[in-house]
Amino acid sequence: MGISVKHISKSYKNVKALQDISFEVKPGELFGLIGPDGAGKTTLFRILTTLLIANEGTATVAGFDVLHDYKSIRKHVGYMPGKFSLYQDLTIEENLEFFATIFGTTIEENYDLIKDIYVQIEPFKDRRAGKLSGGMKQKLALCCALIHKPKVLFLDEPTTGVDPVSRKEFWEMLKRLQEKDITILVSTPYMDEAALCDRIALIQDGEILQIDTPEAIVKHYPKQIYNVRANNMYQLINNLNAYKYNHSVYPFGEFIHYTDSREDFEPADLVAYLESKNLLHIEIEKTEATIEDTFMELAK
Structure with missing residues (x-):
């Protein structure tokens, strides 16, 4: 199940955050939304995860309409927002158990999906989330987004503020998740991460500038x-x-x-x-x- 976005627009008073956005993400694809801060990436993610309503346009996620089927979408997607939003006073294990319970599952039931990631933080499972390093917070947030075995995974600037080694590890994890038939939409301001995606959309000031594979986009650069x-x-x-x-x-x-x-x-x-x-x-x-x-x- 993929993602379909058709003519989505969103404004905040006089500010146009998104202007006529359209693109498709194929099932099982790792698709990157590439652009600087303020380009509209987070607004689009919030619309696709049913946290915001667009002013214009339609979108479907995993075959469900974002407006009419929002409850179904929330059951079938994992969302990792840009800002660490887990419970700081709960331990690693308590956070994971909490999110598993919300979705009516257990850590054991879907452990195979998070095993590669969780084993890296499991030695610290009794440590409170607020005391974790940036890279460990990132891994915990990804585990919590995956614990209910989503069909589509949304990652909003997941490597911002994370050290280079953790960034590299994180993208290796995404490639392994892709092999499990999870559709992934990831946003990033880092242009070097764009090359790791199957296809990318370049976005600036709420508008899509170009959509293609990283190789094709570079190939068509007009000058020496x-x-x-x-x-x-x-x-x-x-x-x-x-x-x-x-x-x-x-x-x-x-x-x-x-x-x-x-x-x-x-x-x-x-x-x-x-x-x-x-x-x-x-x-x-x-x-x-x-x-x-x-x-x-x-x-x-």
């Missing part, structure tokens, strides 16, 4: 990108922004990602310009586009 570096990076970015032929200029790690507006661009021309600005040790080389480059281009 150059890595540019010099002795004074602050001056370099200012000089590149002032260059009359620049198409885009973005900091990217130890380089500046630069694209030129001319079809017949020659790097030597840019080197000469930068040397005239007294920059030294200038390096310019071709590089491949990333999802972040594509997002920045589409959001311009």
